Amino acid sequence: MKQQSNRSEENIPINRYGTPLMLMDGFNDALMGVGMSFSQDEMAVYDYDKVIEILMKEHEMTHDEAVEYFDFNIIGSYIGKETPVFVKRDTYEQKKK
16 A cells, blocks of 8 residues: 555645545545544545455456455555555444345
8 A cells, every 4th residue: 555646635635744644546436534533643444345346347356356355465454553444334234134
């Protein structure tokens, strides 16, 4: 992961100190916003399902390949406290089914 190169300077989300957030190249459509937590710096928040969709479409992966790639190469790569967060939108009710 590295800072987004295809965003204009004024559109790069920044933290409260004015430092650009760590963004993932090629995943603009999955960016949901900025996450905040007590005593932690802000971090980019991505939609998990959209990340998987982008991997499938842009890299011609099956769903299983995209999930495996995500688990190993994206979630598995901690790059510091600014490492992006990924949100799964499925609800408790959806999981019960």
